[in-house]
Amino acid sequence: MTPVRERGDRVLLGVLAASAILVPVLNQAVPASSAWHLSTYSLTLLGKYLCFALLALAVDLIWGYGGILSLGHAAFFALGGYAMGMYLMREIGPRGVYGNPILPDFMVFLNWQKLPWFWYGFNHFWVALLMVVLVPAVLAFVFGGLAFRSRVTGVYLSIITQALTYALMLAFFRNDMGFGGNNGFTDFKDILGFDLHEDRTRVVLFVTTAIALALGYLACRALVDSRAGRVIRAIRDAESRVRFLGYRVESYKLWVFVFSAVLAGIAGALYVPQVGIINPSEFAPINSIEVVIWVAVGGRGTLFGAVLGALLVNYAKTYFTGAFPEVWLYALGALFVLVTLFLPTGLVGLLPERRRTGPLAIEGTPLPAAQKAK
Amino acid sequence: MLCGLVCIAASVPAAAQGVFDAEVARLRDASFADKEAIVQRLTATGDRRVKPVLTALLDDRLVVRDRDQAIFIISTGDENVSPVDLTDPLTLQRTGSAPRDGLTKIGTNNRLRKLLRIELARFDLSSPDRETRLAAVEEMLRALDESNVALLRAQRAVERDGQVQEEIDVGLALVALDGADANGRLDAVTHLRGKLRPQVRNRLAALLDRTPDGSYAEPDARVRAAAAAAIRGIDRMRAFYSVLQTLFFGLSVGSVLVLVATGLAITFGVMGVINMAHGELMMLGAYTVYVVQLLMPTHIGVSVLVALPVAFIVSGTAGVVIERTIIRFLYGRPLETLLATFGVSLILQQLVRSLFSANNRAVETPRWMSGTVAINGALSLTLNRLYIILFTIGVFAVLLVVLKRTRLGLDIRAVSQNRGMAQAMGIRTEWVDAMTFGLGSGIAGIAGVALSQFTNVGPNLGQSYIIDAFMVVVFGGVGNLWGMLAGGMAMGVVNQVLEPYSGAVLAKILVLVALILFIQRWPRGLFPQEGRAAEAS
Numbered sequence: 001m002t003p004v005r006e007r008g009d010r011v012l013l014g015v016l017a018a019s020a021i022l023v024p025v026l027n028q029a030v031p032a033s034s035a036w037h038l039s040t041y042s043l044t045l046l047g048k049y050l051c052f053a054l055l056a057l058a059v060d061l062i063w064g065y066g067g068i069l070s071l072g073h074a075a076f077f078a079l080g081g082y083a084m085g086m087y088l089m090r091e092i093g094p095r096g097v098y099g100n101p102i103l104p105d106f107m108v109f110l111n112w113q114k115l116p117w118f119w120y121g122f123n124h125f126w127v128a129l130l131m132v133v134l135v136p137a138v139l140a141f142v143f144g145g146l147a148f149r150s151r152v153t154g155v156y157l158s159i160i161t162q163a164l165t166y167a168l169m170l171a172f173f174r175n176d177m178g179f180g181g182n183n184g185f186t187d188f189k190d191i192l193g194f195d196l197h198e199d200r201t202r203v204v205l206f207v208t209t210a211i212a213l214a215l216g217y218l219a220c221r222a223l224v225d226s227r228a229g230r231v232i233r234a235i236r237d238a239e240s241r242v243r244f245l246g247y248r249v250e251s252y253k254l255w256v257f258v259f260s261a262v263l264a265g266i267a268g269a270l271y272v273p274q275v276g277i278i279n280p281s282e283f284a285p286i287n288s289i290e291v292v293i294w295v296a297v298g299g300r301g302t303l304f305g306a307v308l309g310a311l312l313v314n315y316a317k318t319y320f321t322g323a324f325p326e327v328w329l330y331a332l333g334a335l336f337v338l339v340t341l342f343l344p345t346g347l348v349g350l351l352p353e354r355r356r357t358g359p360l361a362i363e364g365t366p367l368p369a370a371q372k373a374k
Numbered sequence: 375m376l377c378g379l380v381c382i383a384a385s386v387p388a389a390a391q392g393v394f395d396a397e398v399a400r401l402r403d404a405s406f407a408d409k410e411a412i413v414q415r416l417t418a419t420g421d422r423r424v425k426p427v428l429t430a431l432l433d434d435r436l437v438v439r440d441r442d443q444a445i446f447i448i449s450t451g452d453e454n455v456s457p458v459d460l461t462d463p464l465t466l467q468r469t470g471s472a473p474r475d476g477l478t479k480i481g482t483n484n485r486l487r488k489l490l491r492i493e494l495a496r497f498d499l500s501s502p503d504r505e506t507r508l509a510a511v512e513e514m515l516r517a518l519d520e521s522n523v524a525l526l527r528a529q530r531a532v533e534r535d536g537q538v539q540e541e542i543d544v545g546l547a548l549v550a551l552d553g554a555d556a557n558g559r560l561d562a563v564t565h566l567r568g569k570l571r572p573q574v575r576n577r578l579a580a581l582l583d584r585t586p587d588g589s590y591a592e593p594d595a596r597v598r599a600a601a602a603a604a605i606r607g608i609d610r611m612r613a614f615y616s617v618l619q620t621l622f623f624g625l626s627v628g629s630v631l632v633l634v635a636t637g638l639a640i641t642f643g644v645m646g647v648i649n650m651a652h653g654e655l656m657m658l659g660a661y662t663v664y665v666v667q668l669l670m671p672t673h674i675g676v677s678v679l680v681a682l683p684v685a686f687i688v689s690g691t692a693g694v695v696i697e698r699t700i701i702r703f704l705y706g707r708p709l710e711t712l713l714a715t716f717g718v719s720l721i722l723q724q725l726v727r728s729l730f731s732a733n734n735r736a737v738e739t740p741r742w743m744s745g746t747v748a749i750n751g752a753l754s755l756t757l758n759r760l761y762i763i764l765f766t767i768g769v770f771a772v773l774l775v776v777l778k779r780t781r782l783g784l785d786i787r788a789v790s791q792n793r794g795m796a797q798a799m800g801i802r803t804e805w806v807d808a809m810t811f812g813l814g815s816g817i818a819g820i821a822g823v824a825l826s827q828f829t830n831v832g833p834n835l836g837q838s839y840i841i842d843a844f845m846v847v848v849f850g851g852v853g854n855l856w857g858m859l860a861g862g863m864a865m866g867v868v869n870q871v872l873e874p875y876s877g878a879v880l881a882k883i884l885v886l887v888a889l890i891l892f893i894q895r896w897p898r899g900l901f902p903q904e905g906r907a908a909e910a911s
Contacts, residue, residue, distance in 0.1 A: 069709045146894040155648050155708045156897060159844045160890050166841050167886040170879050285841065289716055296713060329724035336717020340710045341703055 008304035008348070009221065013214055019046070020210040024203045040199050047206040047274045049314050054213045054267035056294045056310035057303060058260040061220050063292065064301030065229065066256050067236030069154075071288050072161030073264050075168050076136035078282035080265025081272040082172075083135055085185035086119060087128030088196075088273060092189045105187070106180045116178045125192055132269040133262050140261030141254065148250040148257070153239070162285050169283030184279025191273050202274070209270045213307070216263050220303050223259070232256055293332070296339050299346025308347060394421040398445060398463055401431070402438055406483045413486070417493050425497045427463045432490040436463070437477040448477065492517050496525055504535050511541040515548070515573060523549050544569050548577055556594040563600040567607055570615070570752040575608050615752040620870050626759035628866020629766035630828065633821040634839045635846035635858055636769060640814030641693075642844070643853045644790045647701055647811065648712040652843060653836025654722035655815045658692060659685035659822020660831045661726060664735045675740045678823065685819035692722075693815020697808050705807075719840075723833045734832035743827065758827060765824055769817065770859060776813070777855075786810045790853075845889050851899030861900050865889070 023046065026038035055077050062068040094101040098108040102115055121127040143164060147157055175181035194201040223229050231252050234242045243249045272278045281287075291310075298309020313335070320328040343349060397412050397419075404412055413431075416424050426447065430436040434451040438444070439460075446469070449459040456474035461467065482490070491513055498510035507529075514522045523546070530542045543565065550562035563581075566574050581592040581601045592598050634656065641649045649655075662685040667677045696718055704711045743761055748754040777783035785806045788796040797803050822835070829835060842865075850861030865885055872881035896902075 069712070071712075143890075146891070150894045150897050152893060152897045155712060156848060156893065158648075158709065158712060159841075159848060160893055163841055163845055163886050163890055167883050167890070170883050170886075174879055286837070289713075292713060293717075326724065326728060329720045329727075333717040333720035333724065336720065337700060337714050340714040340717070341700065344710070 005302070005304075008302065009217075012217065012304045012307060016210050016214045016217075020207050023206060027199060027203055040202055043199075043202055043206055044274050045318065047202070047209050048271065049311050050206075050209045050213050051267045051271040051274070052291075052294070052314050053307040053310040054209075054216050054270070055264050055291055056298070056306040057213070057216055057220055058263035058267065059291050060295045060298075060300055060303055060306035061223070061263070062257055062260045063295060064303075064306070065224050065236060066232050066253060067239075068253060068257060069158045069292065070161045070257075070260075071158045071285065071292065072163075072165035073260070073291055074287035075161075075165035075283055076140065076261040076264035077268035077271070077287075078168075078172075078278065078280075079135045079139065080132045080268030081278040081282060082179060082185070082268075083122075083128055083131040083265070084269035084272045085188075085278040086122040086131075087125060088188040088191060089185050090119070090123040091191065092187070095189055096187075104180070104185075106183065107178070110175060112178075118178070129269075132265050136261040136265035137258050140258045144254045144257040145250075148253045162288065165283050165288055166285050169280050169285075172280035172283060180279070182280065184277060185272075186277040186279075188273065188276055196273060196276065205270070205274050209274070212266060212270060216266070217303060217307070220263075223256070224303070228252060228256075290332075293336055293339070295346075297335060297343075297346055299348030302346075302348045305346050305348040312347070391419075391421065394419045394423060395464055398427060401436070401480055402443060402445060406481075406486055409480075409482070409486055410489055413489060413493060417496075423463060423466060425494065426466060428490055428494055430463070431480060431482060432487060432494065434479050434482070436480045438480060439472065440476050440478060445480075446472075446477070451479075488517075492522070496522070499525055499529050504538065507533075507535070507538050508541060511538060511545065515541070515545045515571070518545060518549050544571065544574065548573065551577060551581065556597060559592070559594065559597045560600055563597055563604055567604045568611065570608060570611060570750050575605060575612075578605050578608075612752045615750070619753055621867060622755060623759065624867030624870035625863055626762050626866070627870055628863035629763045630825070631842055631846050631866055632859055632862035633762070633766045633769060633824055634818075635843045635850075635862055636766075636773060636855075637814040637816070637818035637821060638843045638847050639850075639853075639855055639858045640773075640817065641811055642847055643855070643858070644786060645807065645810055645814075646708065646790075647705075648708050648715065649696075649701075649811075649814070650712055650716040650840065651696065651719040651722060651836075652815075652818055653838075653840035654719045654726075655689040655692060655818035655836070656822035656825060656839065657726060657831075657833070657836040658689045658722070659819030660737070660826035660835055661730065661735070661822075662688050662819065663823050663826040664730070664737050664831055667738055674738050675742060677738075678740055678743070678827070681823050682820055685823045686816040687819075689819025689822065690812040690816030693818075694808050694812040696815070697811035701811065702804070702807065719836065723836070726833045732833060734830040737826045737831050739827055762824060762828070769820060770855070773817065774855065782806075782809060782813075786813075841886075845886070848893055849889055849899055851901040854899070854901045857899060857901035 023038060023043060026036055027040065027043050030037045032039075055073065058076075059070065059073050062070060089104040092104065096105040096108075098105055100108050103112060107115070122131070143161075147160065152160065171177055172179050172184075173182055179185075188196050190196050191201065191205075194204070196202075224232070231242065231247055235247075235249050235252060239249055268278075268282075290313075294309040294313045295306045296309070297313055298307065299305030313332075316331070317328060320331055339346065394416065397416050400412055401409060413428065416428065427436065430447040435448050437446055437448050439446060445463055447461040447463050449455075449461075453474065457471045458474055458477070459471045460469050462469050495510040495513035498506045499514070501507055501510070511526070511529075514526060526542050526545050530539065530546065533539050533542060547562040547565040550558050551566075553559055553562070563578065566578060578601045581590075582598060582605075583591045585591055590598060592601065637655070638649065638652050641647050641652065659681075663678060663681040666681040666684060667674060670677055670680070696715070700714050700718065701711060704714060739758070743758050745757045746754045747757065747760070775783075777786060785796070785801050786809075788799070788801055789803050789806045789810070793803055796806075825831075825835065825839070829838070846862045846865060847858055849865065850857030850859070868888075869881050869885050872884055876884060893899075
């Protein structure tokens with residue numbers, strides 16, 4: 001345990017705990033007239049940020065610690081979201097526009113006669129939860145298994161992950177896929193019987209997200225602190241050497257990849273009921289790349305940096321797209337360039353030098369630019 | 375000349391002239407059925423004014439002036455043009471102009487237009503122009519009545535051009551199938567063997583139909599057997615040509631892919647730089663076409679050719695700037711390069727949005743690029759696809775020459791193979807880096823010019839091609855230009871072969887998935903580099 005990290009852990013978990021208590025109070029107990037009142041809109045926005053933070057955590061785990069730059073992680077996020085969305089669609093039941101108790105509206109609209117087989121069971125919440133975990137896990141297992149076994153690394157891996165999410169996006173855009181095509185799923189009514197439009201449900205969803213993020217964080221922390229975590233870091237820094245030492249590099253990479261995909265899937269599943277829509281544009285390659293920039297801005301290989309980056313960049317995005325929509329892409333683009341050029345350790349790297357010596361230099365990624373500069 | 379025309383007009387009997395004038399006047403209030411009868415009576419007069427009047431009627435250029443119900447031929451059928459020039463159909467003299475509002479066109483329907491086209495084809499049959507005659511014969515093959523057959527026979531006797539002769543023979547053979555003599559029909563079937571027009575196959579197939587009482591439409595068994603054999607032959611040839619057609623389409627799709635990937639093959643393949651802004655450099659090239667066309671709106675035909683060097687310079691300069699300001703600090707760190715250049719791509723996209731708005735811009739296609747070349751009844755090649763294939767081959771060849779035959783190419787290869795040694799030999803590696811990146815970016819700009827003729831020119835143009843471009847380079851083998859060429863073409867052809875069975879989107883998905891799997895199995899692509907270069911990369 002090192003000072004910066006310990007402090008980072010404490011601050012992050014503290015903030016999460018505080019917000020899990022404060023946010024519901026400010027939203028529910030404080031009257032709307034008060035300046036301290038938190039609107040449901042802001043609450044939902046915060047919940048969305050926390051989902052993104054969980055996704056960023058997943059990316060940091062494989063990129064910052066494993067050296068695997070996935071440009072397709074939004075695919076796992078979206079798959080988790082779609083699994084949850086399928087449950088929410090079935091929950092609508094006969095309250096849809098066409099009033100069909102079994103078929104979701106878009107299937108009635110497309111003149112489908114019966115439910116496709118892969119929709120069976122999604123009327124049960126537990127099946128949906130299982131799928132939220134299982135679908136991203138299986139895809140990551142198959143994809144990662146093939147890729148790592150044939151030692152596809154570095155930019156090649158990045159490019160094929162991007163191709164993967166692109167292919168999935170094209171696939172989900174198709175109406176025949178049975179996932180609502182272009183429009184995806186929306187118009188959800190309730191979850192487990194609780195009305196999604198009620199503030200109280202939203203508060204519960206927010207708290208659940210905060211808890212999920214805290215648990216995910218602790219799990220990642222435990223993983224990177226474990227013996228396996230050290231092997232994974234070693235693979236990042238010198239893959240061949242680890243292999244020659246007798247470790248099964250592929251298995252380590254594969255399992256951390258699968259775990260990361262599951263985290264992303266859970267983040268997606270929490271995201272969908274809060275924003276109330278899931279559609280194929282979530283698979284767009286740019287989304288995955290944006291996640292990477294959150295992590296880079298915050299500081300990769302630190303876990304709390306990823307969370308910090310996700311929250312900050314997304315807050316900036318909300319602010320800019322509202323206030324100066326045309327500036328946002330310039331700002332985001334500049335952020336990419338400046339962070340990679342001048343801030344390879346991210347914002348966390350700006351923490352006082354005294355605390356950074358030792359732990360981060362070992363724990364963070366190697367810093368060729370800094371070394372070259374010297 | 376004028377005297378000649380007057381003399382011809384004078385030679386037509388005065389009575390016929392009166393009929394012509396009266397019939398034209400009748401067109402004003404006639405029903406569609408009446409108009410058909412009028413058109414037939416008009417052609418029967420043989421008046422020299424019949425052709426211009428009927429052509430005008432077909433083109434919606436025959437109008438009635440509301441003020442005095444006089445009939446005129448106007449200069450254009452385009453309803454947005456006003457005022458228009460008026461021509462008197464009876465004298466064929468220009469009689470001034472009038473605003474469009476005061477004119478009502480004499481309407482036509484599908485049936486009437488069909489009749490008009492056939493009647494006009496009969497005029498064209500004696501045209502001195504070979505193409506016009508061919509088109510006329512083609513039109514007449516659609517409606518082979520007695521008078522048309524008589525005309526075709528007459529034309530056949532004097533026709534000199536082989537292709538027109540052949541077309542007429544097909545028509546006459548089709549007519550002969552209805553003849554009473556079985557031997558004549560057999561000859562006709564023999565003649566139609568291997569003729570690929572759809573009418574021929576339909577007509578032959580009709581011979582094998584059974585009438586409701588169970589007997590064949592064609593009573594003679596020999597003719598039926600010959601027809602069946604001819605149909606089999608035609609079907610075989612059609613299948614062959616459809617394979618050729620698919621191959622051609624596939625190669626043209628592959629050409630686009632190769633073109634898009636060529637610049638990347640330099641920056642990624644030779645330099646090892648992951649340039650995510652590659653798509654946006656192409657986008658700059660496409661917008662260059664737009665700007666060039668704005669600057670020279672009257673010379674659309676050459677605008678694309680002018681845009682080629684301009685786009686090369688624009689995108690090449692942008693590339694050099696990107697290399698000097700960003701990429702050179704990131705050599706050896708491919709993942710960081712990827713992120714930084716992605717940032718550049720976002721900035722470029724937004725820049726284009728700010729300058730040209732987020733909407734797609736209209737880029738015109740020069741006339742010489744549109745159209746088709748019909749090889750035969752079953753195979754026709756669209757010109758723009760043909761050009762893209764030739765253009766890609768041209769760009770590829772020039773690039774090879776630059777790399778293999780010029781000083782810059784020598785430097786580029788030296789630096790990519792052994793940077794330290796090249797430096798020791800006195801090569802300014804930094805300058806070579808910038809030039810190499812500029813070359814790759816410039817080629818991206820040229821690809822953008824070509825893309826502007828195929829897809830929408832908008833801020834998202836680059837994004838939709840970047841993944842394909844990377845896949846082509848990785849598939850072909852990084853650093854291997856020939857591999858890229860083969861890989862891109864193969865992807866295009868496979869895509870085109872799958873498309874009829876799966877639909878366009880699914881075909882694309884399948885190709886992507888196949889590529890992902892392929893890279894898992896052969897991570898270094900179709901044609902991996904071997905030897906020292908491979909170890910270094």
